[in-house]
Amino acid sequence: MSGENSSDRSMTDRIADYLGTALGTTDLEMTGVERIAVGWSHETWLFDATWSAQGAQHQRGFCLRRDPGNALLRDLSNLREQYRVLQCLHGTAVPSPEPYFYEDDPAILGAPFLVMEKVPGECPSPWGREGRRFYQEAADRGVLPGDFTDTLVKLHTLDWRGAGLDFLGVPEPGTGFILREIAKWRHLIDQAVAEADLDPVLVDVLGWLEANAPSTDRFVLVHGAYRTGNLLIHDDHVSAVLDWETPCIGDPMYDVAYMLSELNREGTDLLSNLVEQDEFIRRYEAGTGLEIDVDVCDYYHVLYSMRSAAFWLSASNLFATGRNPDLRLARTAWSVPVVLDQAARRLGF
Amino acid sequence: MLPADELLARMSGLLRHEIGPAVSDPFPKTQAFMASVVLDKVAAGLRHGAAHAQANDADRRTLADDLRVATTAADPAPLRAAIDALPTPQGDGALASLVTALYAGRAELGPERFDTLLARVRQTLRARLDRQLEVAS
Numbered sequence: 001m002s003g004e005n006s007s008d009r010s011m012t013d014r015i016a017d018y019l020g021t022a023l024g025t026t027d028l029e030m031t032g033v034e035r036i037a038v039g040w041s042h043e044t045w046l047f048d049a050t051w052s053a054q055g056a057q058h059q060r061g062f063c064l065r066r067d068p069g070n071a072l073l074r075d076l077s078n079l080r081e082q083y084r085v086l087q088c089l090h091g092t093a094v095p096s097p098e099p100y101f102y103e104d105d106p107a108i109l110g111a112p113f114l115v116m117e118k119v120p121g122e123c124p125s126p127w128g129r130e131g132r133r134f135y136q137e138a139a140d141r142g143v144l145p146g147d148f149t150d151t152l153v154k155l156h157t158l159d160w161r162g163a164g165l166d167f168l169g170v171p172e173p174g175t176g177f178i179l180r181e182i183a184k185w186r187h188l189i190d191q192a193v194a195e196a197d198l199d200p201v202l203v204d205v206l207g208w209l210e211a212n213a214p215s216t217d218r219f220v221l222v223h224g225a226y227r228t229g230n231l232l233i234h235d236d237h238v239s240a241v242l243d244w245e246t247p248c249i250g251d252p253m254y255d256v257a258y259m260l261s262e263l264n265r266e267g268t269d270l271l272s273n274l275v276e277q278d279e280f281i282r283r284y285e286a287g288t289g290l291e292i293d294v295d296v297c298d299y300y301h302v303l304y305s306m307r308s309a310a311f312w313l314s315a316s317n318l319f320a321t322g323r324n325p326d327l328r329l330a331r332t333a334w335s336v337p338v339v340l341d342q343a344a345r346r347l348g349f
Numbered sequence: 350m351l352p353a354d355e356l357l358a359r360m361s362g363l364l365r366h367e368i369g370p371a372v373s374d375p376f377p378k379t380q381a382f383m384a385s386v387v388l389d390k391v392a393a394g395l396r397h398g399a400a401h402a403q404a405n406d407a408d409r410r411t412l413a414d415d416l417r418v419a420t421t422a423a424d425p426a427p428l429r430a431a432i433d434a435l436p437t438p439q440g441d442g443a444l445a446s447l448v449t450a451l452y453a454g455r456a457e458l459g460p461e462r463f464d465t466l467l468a469r470v471r472q473t474l475r476a477r478l479d480r481q482l483e484v485a486s
Binding site for chain 1: 380383386390441442444445448449451452467468470474475481482484486
C-alpha cells in the first residue's frame, strides 16, 4: 500500500464528490482510503463510505478502479467491458463484486473508472514469500484448494448466453477461437515491435501456433488468467474472482492449461501454489463433466509462452516510449528471451 | 578510465546495497532495486555484445551456405530471397524473414522438406537464443 500524499487526497475529495452525487446525498464521508499498489494495470482504490439518504443512515465498502491510460494491456482491455462483464456475472454462481457505476467522462476523475462492491477477503501475491506461505498454509488446511477448483467449475459451467456474456464474441467452431486469440496477442506484439525487429524465435512460435491450431467446439466463459493472485480469499474460500481483463468465450482447456502451467508455480508442485494436480483434475472433471485434453493443454502452453512474450514486449515498450516511467517495466525486456526459451523447448529446440 | 560494463556494474551494486536500503518509501525503494537489475543487464549486454554479434553473423553465413545446398531454383522465391539476405547486415531481421518465408512456403515445400529446413534453421535460432539468455538470465 502506498502512503496517502497530496495528490491522493485530492483524488479522495473528487471521488467523494462524485459518489455523493451518484448516491443522492450531501453528507457522504469516506474512511479507510487505501490506494492498492499491486498490479500493473489499473489503479485500485478501496474505502468505506457512510451517508444518509431517504431518512436512513447507510454504510458500505467500495472499490474503485481507474484507468490511468498508460497501463499494461491497455489495448486489450478496458474498464467499460470489465464493468459489463461484472454486470453479467452479478447474481450468478460465480463469486464477483457487484458493479455500481461506470463513468468514462475524464472530467470527473481525469480518466475512466468503475465503482464496485468491496468484497471481504485478501489477495496475496503468489510471487512473494508471504504469499507463498499464505497459500501453502491454506493448502495444508485443505479447504481452499477444493473451493479454488470448484470456482473454476462454476465459471466453466455458467450459462454464459443466459448471463448475456455473448457480447464478448462467440467464435466459430473449429480453429476460430484459437486463431482469434493468436491474432489478439499478435496485435499487442505489433503495437510494441516493428515487423523488421521481430525476434525470429517469436516468428517461429507464431507460425507454429497458426499451423497447428487444434479444433474446438465446446465454449465456456474463459477467465484468461485464473490463478491465485487474481482471486479474493476469505475464510479459506474464494470470495471474488477478480482481474476480468482478458475474458472471452472459448475453449475451457485454455483456462485449464493456464492452471497446469509452470508459469504459475513458485518453487512448488502445487498448481497455482495451492492445488495438487491429480486432485484438481479429478475434481474439475467431476464438476464440469469435461475431460481434460492433455495434448490441447500442451498446445496452449506454447500459446501462453507467446502471450507472455507479447505481455513483456508491451510492458517494456510502455517504458521505452516514455508513457510509463516505472522501471519494473524496463526490466521486462529481458524476460522475453526467457519465455521464448520455454516455448522453444516445448517445440523441441 | 573504467570500462563501461564495469562502471555500470559498480553503479548497480551501489543502488542495490547502499541507496536502495536507505530509502524507506516502498515505491522508490523498488525503483532503486530495479535500476540495479537493469544496469546489471545492460552491463552484461556490453560485456558480451561484440562477441555475440560476431557469433550470430558467422552462424547466419553458415546457415545460408547450408540452406543454399538444401534448396533449389524450384523452391518458393521468397524463401530463396530470404536465404540470400542472411549474410547481409540485416541480421536478425533476415532470420525473421527466413522463418516467415518458410511457414508461408510450407505447403509448396511439403511436410518433410519443411521439417528438415526448419530443423536446420532452429539450430541457429537456439544458438542465438542461448546467447541472449547469457545476458537475460
